[in-house]
Amino acid sequence: GEDVEQSLFLSVREGDSSVINCTYTDSSSTYLYWYKQEPGAGLQLLTYIFSNMDMKQDQRLTVLLNKKDKHLSLRIADTQTGDSAIYFCAESRLSGGSYIPTFGRGTSLIVHP
Amino acid sequence: EPEVTQTPSHQVTQMGQEVILRCVPISNHLYFYWYRQILGQKVEFLVSFYNNEISEKSEIFDDQFSVERPDGSNFTLKIRSTKLEDSAMYFCASTIRGDTQYFGPGTRLTVL
Numbered sequence: 001g002e003d004v005e006q007s008l009f010l011s012v013r014e015g016d017s018s019v020i021n022c023t024y025t026d027s028s029s030t031y032l033y034w035y036k037q038e039p040g041a042g043l044q045l046l047t048y049i050f051s052n053m054d055m056k057q058d059q060r061l062t063v064l065l066n067k068k069d070k071h072l073s074l075r076i077a078d079t080q081t082g083d084s085a086i087y088f089c090a091e092s093r094l095s096g097g098s099y100i101p102t103f104g105r106g107t108s109l110i111v112h113p
Numbered sequence: 114e115p116e117v118t119q120t121p122s123h124q125v126t127q128m129g130q131e132v133i134l135r136c137v138p139i140s141n142h143l144y145f146y147w148y149r150q151i152l153g154q155k156v157e158f159l160v161s162f163y164n165n166e167i168s169e170k171s172e173i174f175d176d177q178f179s180v181e182r183p184d185g186s187n188f189t190l191k192i193r194s195t196k197l198e199d200s201a202m203y204f205c206a207s208t209i210r211g212d213t214q215y216f217g218p219g220t221r222l223t224v225l
Binding site for chain 1: 117119144146154155156157158161163168169204206208210211212213214215216217218219
């Protein structure tokens with residue numbers, strides 16, 4: 001079955017890099033996602049990576065995928081207070097013609113001055 | 114930028130009552146979904162909908178739940194007889210191709 005694990009909290013100083021780690025179990029996952037949830041808001045798709053890629057960079061965000069270890073990470077460069085949120089990792093499975101994500105519990109990122 | 118919208122933002126209901134949660138997906142999207150997040154727990158998949166029918170549902174999505182796309186824009190989730198344990202945030206999502214889903218802001222359902 002699918003399961004996604006991530007640490008619950010990460011605290012960083014403003015301007016530092018943040019690295020949020022995630023492990024997943026389904027080796028057949030095709031897409032792996034990072035979502036951001038700010039207080040009282042929905043899930044915002046931050047970025048995703050296709051399973052045949054090792055790395056994807058998008059401005060301050062870098063996603064690394066180690067498919068052998070089933071490990072996904074999200075690096076946020078120059079972390080700002082506005083980055084404080086809960087970050088959800090998700091693996092996906094193809095079902096009914098679309099990819100259904102299975103989410104982790106989320107990592108609360110706290111950015112302090 | 115187009116967004117998924119959901120109404121109401123907060124719904125309070127008595128146990129045993131029916132509720133309908135409403136979503137307006139992004140206009141050119143073809144796949145629609147409902148998820149729920151019980152406070153402090155993971156976001157859980159409920160159901161996916163494509164071409165006017167359910168394409169997949171989880172074990173949570175029992176006979177108390179139903180979905181409908183009554184017109185070209187709305188996508189609704191009905192809970193027929195709410196239970197206390199139905200209290201959660203309910204998220205609607207949509208996607209054009211079935212790969213990357215865009216979520217709405219959620220409806221907080223409180224069952225008393």
